[in-house]
Amino acid sequence: MTEVSTLTQLDQLKEFTTVVADTGDFQSIKEFEPRDATTNPTLILKAAGKDEYASIVDAAIKEADDSSKPKAKRVDAIIDELLVRFGIEILNIVPGRVSTEVDARLSFDTEGSIAKAREIIALYEKKGVSRDRILIKIASTWEGINAAAELEKEGIHCNLTLLFSMAQAVHCAESKVTLISPFVGRIMDWYKAKEGKTYEAPEDPGVLSVQAIYNYYKKFGYKTEVMGASFRNAGEILELAGCDLLTISPNLLEELKNGSGKVERKLSPEIAQEQDIEKIAMDENTFRWMFNEDAMATEKTAEGIRNFAKDIVKLEELIESKLS
Template structure:
């Protein structure tokens, strides 16, 4: 048996939770040896602004310059190429999967999301990457979840992000999505701003949201994996020990690595089985109503989409300076 007292908190966590690096920084990924890695437009933008990764943007531009495309179509092609090149660099380091995000401006466009996801997977496959190692990241709108449902039928695996409510999670599970990423810290941010209170990890509304999603899935036997994301302190992470996956930023990975405090498993399928949990019936009408009733979920989903879209526009501006 492993002597837990000799292990860092990070190594203890890895015993019952898959640790995912929430970064586009290759050196960080190498240092902490996560199973998977996830990116988003903000992280991609930060990565390509660094001198050591600027060559990937140049490579993407060179690859698409003679494609016959022009204007916005050319910019879009370079952006997709860049996302895939970064994803491949990450896959060369990790043993598992990388999440690559669809343009957030397609969050309310089911057919547009499906088309972009197919394009991204086609690019990965053209470069010899097994598409089972790629998760297409899509916002958890009604339209986004429905797009992911169709993609999953085609064997394209999805990660539903910007998820803030149980109804979003239930629709994902019933749509047989591979993975969901409920956002812990952003939920806590909203409640802290509204109430002016500070929350201990066990009372954190974001932690409690992920706990409810995990327990619902395990109670009713859904295969969709739960990956807690967007943390504001180490305590939130430790409180979710046992969650299927946790995607953790470099700063908190370092904190966990530097501490040997005990980590106890807080979530388990067996415990969920004995809980009294009511099923939620989800239709388009009930989904939209429950989202409207949940001010936090509505506001944070829309805000997240706006922020990711803003960073995509910044990325496009950078690409344009290299093209013209």
């Protein structure tokens, strides 16, 4: 008779993958006990608009507002303060790290991204939070990855987001960034719309992309961690069991918490070593050509940057309304 595991699927997953909460909602983070948490402009905007977090918004305004400055600079300073305050609240719950995102409108500005990351880290450190507990999220453009490479040299650890291709992944690894967040569900969305078909988890294009990146990293001994992100269903998550980290939304964490089926490890450094993989020599020309040839990656990266930028503008409008 086969022994049935009494562990939930979430518990089993945590045995060989670090589970990260993809939310800015503190109650959800407390409930699922992840090690880390990630935020982005969309999640912060959603949280900031809730009554239960109004006190954090008000405190950020009180702390950072300087009426002697132009309104745009006032709002920018308040948003930085707000991001850090949300981050600190999350760090009071999780034992690990929180990811805080640089303004998406700086995605093609290496120096601007570096400057903003330094400002965010300085705010955290001023409040007594070590930079080792912070991951600065930057979009995986050529310029963004180059910014991360410089920041890593200063001990500012980075999470490269909006990553959809091997070109982006290889440049991140060569740049010695701490962590990447390849997006699973958004890749599947693109192929589903393009090809007019649905995918079972084992053949999901997003799943296959992350598996390929993970195997490449482990095959060639890169230290950059792989954190699968942007999931549409629990099946995608279970096909990536064994990935370094997986950042999961509260609704899918709930589904895994209620699931009792056996979770099998699908990824490991040992399995990666058995793969026949060719090493890619990466430079700017190679990156731009590989990226250009990948219609899904170019379209989804651009779309993601636009949408995060829109939500930053909405967050600015929310702050401006409170100032006036």
